[in-house]
């Protein structure tokens with residue numbers, strides 16, 4: 162069997178044989194993949210299906226919810242709650258931890274997810290995604306409290322995302338490399354198309370929301386200034402810039418061809434700790450990036466070592482090609498030492 166003919170479930174079963182992974186994890190990943198296929202389907206008809214636009218409601222972060230944020234959240238809950246292996250779910254779109262209904266068996270896994278990432282891009286038909294992180298607890302969690310799920314990213318057993326772009330892709334790591342699957346619309350299955358994705362150590366492309374330059378910290382201002390100085394500056398080369406405003410799409414580009422993606426802390430986000438959320442944006446992406454040979458940092462330490470205090474906590478994010486991330490960390494250290 163060639164790689165390209167292997168379906169997602171065949172890949173999971175093969176990985177289970179080779180690596181002795183837990184049967185329950187296979188079940189959960191299959192449910193997650195089904196949720197992503199359903200979301201891809203919901204997005205497909207756009208305005209024709211009356212799924213675009215905003216609702217009156219806000220999520221726990223005070224952000225106006227898009228119709229598709231709510232639809233995607235519901236799909237994740239319904240597709241995954243009956244897997245029989247989950248003890249709880251945590252979502253960007255829910256204030257509280259989601260208790261698995263009593264009619265379903267419960268397990269030790271916890272699924273943390275951003276059902277639709279890049280919401281501002283939905284109405285303009287630009288790529289969006291879903292991000293997920295999986296923890297395995299020692300016991301079935303007591304879902305009345307978040308305490309048991311406040312685990313650092315290093316304890317993730319799997320993470321991934323779906324990218325709803327020109328094609329729909331699922332990118333996954335269970336701790337043994339990063340692998341990409343493309344949705345084959347003819348058979349309704351994800352098929353392995355990108356085995357063992359690796360990120361080059363160096364790059365000539367960065368991604369940041371430049372409109373926030375006025376509020377960045379000096380080390381980030383220094384790094385970006387040196388990038389845009391190009392051949393005449395200390396980097397001695399032209400460095401390109403991209404900004405899609407969908408983290409999934411940015412991380413996917415970094416995984417495909419290298420680069421660095423930043424949403425650093427700035428004056429406007431300092432009181433919240435940053436812009437992107439630790440549990441269901443930063444940690445899962447950090448897991449994938451490190452598995453692909455890159456680095457993921459807050460600028461002052463490894464993202465996956467941040468001790469969580471709140472399920473919707475935010476962190477600064479700097480990730481991608483490892484030499485570039487190391488340089489940005491060095492600039493933070495030099496700045497903090499003065």
Ligand SMILES: O=P(O)(O)OC[C@H]1O[C@](O)(COP(=O)(O)O)[C@@H](O)[C@@H]1O
Pocket residue numbers: 253275277278279280281370406407408409424
């Ligand atoms: O609007 P900005 O400042 O460019 O921020 C874009 C960032 O916000 C996000 O859209 C946040 O995610 P959500 O859409 O899930 O809230 C990221 O995907 C993206 O990197």
Ligand SMILES: [Mg+2]
Pocket residue numbers: 275277278279408442
């Ligand atoms: Mg998001």
Ligand SMILES: [Mg+2]
Pocket residue numbers: 230253275276277278279280
């Ligand atoms: Mg979202």
